[in-house]
Amino acid sequence: MDLMNTYKQFPYKMVKGEGNYLIDENGKKYLDLLSGIAVNPLGYGNKKIEDAIIDQVKNLIHASNYFYTEAPLKLAKLLVDNTCFDKVFFSNSGAEANEGAIKLARKYSEMKYDIDRNVIISFTNSFHGRTLATLTATGQDSFHQHFFPLPKGFKYCPFNDIDALVAMIDDSVCAIIIEPIQGEGGINIANKEFLLGLSKLAKEKDILLIFDEVQTGLGRTGNLFAYQGLGIEPDILTSAKALGGGLPLGAFMAKADVASSLVPGDHGSTFGGNPVACAGGCAVLETVLQEGFLNEMNGVAEYFSAKLMELKGKYPIIKEFRGMGLMLGLELNIEGADFVKVAYEAGLIINCTNVRVLRVLPPLTIKKEEIDILIDFLDGELKRRSD
């Protein structure tokens, strides 16, 4: 293999996707309950996404950000019209979106205060990306190892601990970055009182609140973005993963007074906002925003949660069930890696994160019958391991 050894890859080569299934080179079908790590919101072979991408490819693949093109303008408008934000910057990935958000927060603070007000607070068990700044913002030591020295200006606060946050705020802090539900950290939900307290504190001190919705965004938690179900408005929001309908696309969005801190020359990306990825993104947004789409998804998500709760009641090997919408996790009392391996053999794609948490991030188009296939599998495996 000529690829660098950075992923623990499974020995299956995927060649096709159909509905909510991936198909390998031997024709074996896998029910994909991970959707390319929260990327394929409408499963595989979605006609609207495919047509949008193909049309765009035929017209124009790339023109550079020296020029306007139609797809990014349309996607930015869809995002602005359906969120509390006024301006959008497109990147290629989640890490790059967070990098941009960090730069924006620092520039805003520098213009209004001074250069020593630049610290970003993030939370334990968070995950914000693999570039050096986002790796540093990631509140998990294991990701930092081997890559010192890390950039300065980051502090970590225990998740869901408002007193610790209050104690940590001083004149050096310019922004707080938080995932409303920590994905890689193990499906840890920020509790509502904590988020309300955090938002109030940030407003009082003019500290910018950055919501990292790279994993929670685009309908996964039941609203277009998770903040919309919380009654608070962040100053900056980052998105990626599902945003491009399978193509590499990220974004950071901000309210006008914050966004205006950036001027030509401050930030950029050669491929960011590529018309083909943005055409895919428009197809995703138009679908997710269709009347009834999220309602129907929420009904299926409730069914999924109820089934997982039933398993939790049945098997003490499950320590906790956590989740919202279609972002679900079962924390086990044992390590989860072997479950994932056996699931693959059985034709089911799930994931284990933070050692003991079985994570499920299915396409938003998952059907109840498909959920039942996973539940039957888990029931059998949990029983076998409990006997």
Ligand SMILES: Cc1ncc(COP(=O)(O)O)c(C=O)c1O
């Ligand atoms: C919450 C969150 N932020 C940022 C990232 C980084 O995104 P990317 O891998 O597209 O750089 C991820 C990826 O898993 C994520 O879950």
